[in-house]
Each structure stands twice: as structure tokens, then as C-alpha cells.
Amino acid sequence: MKKVLLVIIIAASTLLLNATPLLAWGQIGHATIAQVAQNHLSTNAEKALNKYLDGLKLAIIASDADVYRSQWTVDLGFVPTNPEAARVPWLKEFDFSTPQNIAPWTHSITVDMDFNCYPTENLDGAYINNAAYCVDKLAKELKDNAENMDPYERYKAIAIIVHLVGDMHCPMHIVYHPDNVVKGHFFVEWKGKKHDMHVIWDGTLWDAYYKWSFLDMAYLVDTANSKEITQITEGNIYDYASNSARDSWPAVSAYNEGDVLPRSYAVDMRPLLFSQLRNGGYRLAAIFNEIFK
Numbered sequence: 001m002k003k004v005l006l007v008i009i010i011a012a013s014t015l016l017l018n019a020t021p022l023l024a025w026g027q028i029g030h031a032t033i034a035q036v037a038q039n040h041l042s043t044n045a046e047k048a049l050n051k052y053l054d055g056l057k058l059a060i061i062a063s064d065a066d067v068y069r070s071q072w073t074v075d076l077g078f079v080p081t082n083p084e085a086a087r088v089p090w091l092k093e094f095d096f097s098t099p100q101n102i103a104p105w106t107h108s109i110t111v112d113m114d115f116n117c118y119p120t121e122n123l124d125g126a127y128i129n130n131a132a133y134c135v136d137k138l139a140k141e142l143k144d145n146a147e148n149m150d151p152y153e154r155y156k157a158i159a160i161i162v163h164l165v166g167d168m169h170c171p172m173h174i175v176y177h178p179d180n181v182v183k184g185h186f187f188v189e190w191k192g193k194k195h196d197m198h199v200i201w202d203g204t205l206w207d208a209y210y211k212w213s214f215l216d217m218a219y220l221v222d223t224a225n226s227k228e229i230t231q232i233t234e235g236n237i238y239d240y241a242s243n244s245a246r247d248s249w250p251a252v253s254a255y256n257e258g259d260v261l262p263r264s265y266a267v268d269m270r271p272l273l274f275s276q277l278r279n280g281g282y283r284l285a286a287i288f289n290e291i292f293k
Contacts, residue, residue, distance in 0.1 A: 025173070026202050027063045029277060030166040031214035034058035036222045036281020037162075040229070041288060048292035052146065052154055058162050058284075059214055061155075065163035068156075107131060107167045109241045110175040115249070117241035131164040131173070132241040135287070139237065143291045162284065168241050169280035171248035171272065172201040190261040197255065205266050205273075221278040232279050233286035240283045247275065 038058045041049065053061065109131050111117045117132050138157040146154060167173045172185075185198050212220070224232065235243075251272050255261065262268065 025166050025170040028212075028214050028217060029170070030062035030163060031059040032217040032221065032277050033166045033169065033280040033284060034062040034162050035214050035218035036278060037284035037288065039218065039222055040282060040285035042292070045285070045288045045292040048146070049158065049288065052151075052158060061159045062162050062166065064159040107164070108173040108175050109168050109245065110177050111242060111245040112177050115242045115246040117238045117245065119238055131168050132237050135161050135164050135168070136237045139287055139291055146291070161287065165240075165284040165287065166280055169244050169276040169283075170201060171252050171276065172198045174245045174248055174252060176245070176249075176252075186257040188255055188257070188259050188261050190265060191263060195261075200261075200265075205269070217277065218281070221274045222281065224278060224282065229282050232282045237287065240279075244276065244279070247279075248272070 035058070038046075049058070109117055117130070119133060119136060120130065138161050141149070142154070142157055142161075149157070185196065187194050188197055188200075189195070190200065233240075251269060
């Protein structure tokens with residue numbers, strides 16, 4: 001049974017890595033972050049992950065949380081406690097009685113306007129998007145009890161951490177409180193066509209300009225020296241989320257509904273894209289290195 005499950009996971013993941021990137025941050029983006037992390041795992045972390053993932057590399061499982069998120073989100077208990085109190089208008093359109101509509105809650109981070117991310121699911125009485133809280137919760141479970149966890153639950157926890165750390169570093173997965181503006185969900189004009197800004201970062205930008213594999217991308221972005229990596233990985237999971245939001249803000253706040261993006265937008269955003277992929281990879285490695293000391 002275990003071998004059958006492994007074959008299914010490998011097959012699904014392989015299809016994902018070769019599919020058009022329509023899910024969060026794009027499959028190539030997530031796999032790139034995972035590959036950078038793989039390059040910087042400690043000996044103990046690499047050994048533990050190799051054991052618990054039956055030899056699979058992080059890049060192969062990087063988008064599994066998007067594929068299975070409907071059930072996984074519910075399994076982990078991340079269910080809105082008071083959806084009607086949510087301040088994000090479009091979330092009220094969902095039917096929260098069905099698992100597949102709960103998933104969007106955990107794939108973003110919420111920060112205040114000073115870019116602080118808090119260890120909570122609630123802020124000012126409202127349920128918030130907080131992938132950092134989910135990562136923190138799962139990281140603690142793995143650190144305390146990885147060896148004794150059910151193998152599938154352990155794999156699921158690892159896969160979700162890989163994916164959500166990637167989401168934390170996508171500029172269009174950030175909610176700025178108290179406005180609760182999901183900046184990625186608005187429409188702009190680019191090259192004469194109407195685009196959802198979220199979709200641009202999740203797929204269109206990648207499809208149009210970055211045809212490289214995740215291995216190529218990891219090679220291109222993994223350029224920091226040891227001193228820089230130490231600085232990038234300083235702090236905890238919430239610091240990582242805060243720094244990601246701070247780094248993203250100039251680009252996120254530059255455009256609003258109905259704006260026309262310059263034709264050079266993809267080129268203009270390349271420094272941010274590359275730094276977010278790089279930083280996400282280093283921080284993901286740091287999280288696993290801490291879990292599996």
C-alpha cells in the first residue's frame with residue numbers, strides 16, 4: 001500500500017511540474033524555492049527528509065498542497081471560526097460548509113501596515129489568512145514528534161510547509177491589515193488585455209518570460225554568500241513573513257484596479273521575483289534545519 005501511494009504521489013507531482021502553472025505562485029516557482037532549500041539543508045535535515053519522504057526531493061512535492069488542499073486544510077483543523085466576521089469581502093461569497101472552499105484561508109499571510117505578522121488565526125475579532133501560523137504549527141508538531149507520527153500525516157505536514165513557505169514569498173499572497181486588501185486580486189491591463197494581477201504572478205508572467213526548468217531557476221537565483229544567507233534567515237517564521245511583506249510592498253502598492261502595466265513589467269519585476277524565490281528557499285531550509293537538528 002505504501003509503495004502504491006508513493007507511485008501515485010510521484011506521478012501526480014511529475015504531471016504538476018510539467019503543467020501550465022495556474023496554481024498558487026506557479027508550480028515552477030514553488031519547485032524553485034524547494035530546490036534552493038534542498039541545496040542548503042543540513043546533513044541531519046537532509047537525512048531525515050530523505051527518510052520521511054522515501055527519497056523524494058522537496059521540489060517534487062512542492063505543489064502537492066495545492067492539489068490536495070481541500071482535504072488537507074480540513075484535516076489539519078484550519079477552519080474559519082467566524083467567516084461572517086471576515087473583513088475580506090470576496091471570502092463572504094464562499095459556502096464554508098464544504099471543505100474545498102476553506103482552502104484559500106491559509107495560502108496567504110496577513111500583516112499590519114508596519115509589516116508585522118502575528119502568531120494567531122484571528123486579528124481584531126476576524127479570522128485572517130495566516131500561512132505563517134500554519135507553518136509554525138506544523139513545524140512544532142514535526143520537531144516534537146516526527147518519528148512517531150503516522151507516515152502519511154508526517155508527509156502531509158512536510159509538503160504543506162514546503163508549499164506555504166513558497167506562498168509566503170509571493171507578493172500577491174499578502175493581505176495588509178486593517179484594510180484587508182488582498183492586493184493580488186484586482187484587474188489591470190497588460191499588453192492590451194485585462195489580467196487579474198494574481199494570475200499574472202501565478203502563471204502569466206512565468207509562461208511569457210521564464211521558460212526555464214526549476215533546476216535552471218534555482219541555479220539562477222541561488223547566489224547569496226553565507227553571510228547574506230545568515231542575514232536572510234535571521235529570526236523566526238513570523239519574521240520571515242514580515243520581511244517578505246516588507247520587501248514586496250513597493251511592487252504590491254504600485255498598481256491598483258484598472259491601471260495599465262508597462263510592457264516591461266515582467267522585466268521590471270525580475271529582481272523582486274528572483275529575490276523572493278531565493279529568500280523563500282533559504283528560509284525553508286532554515287525551518288527544516290531547525291526541525292531536524
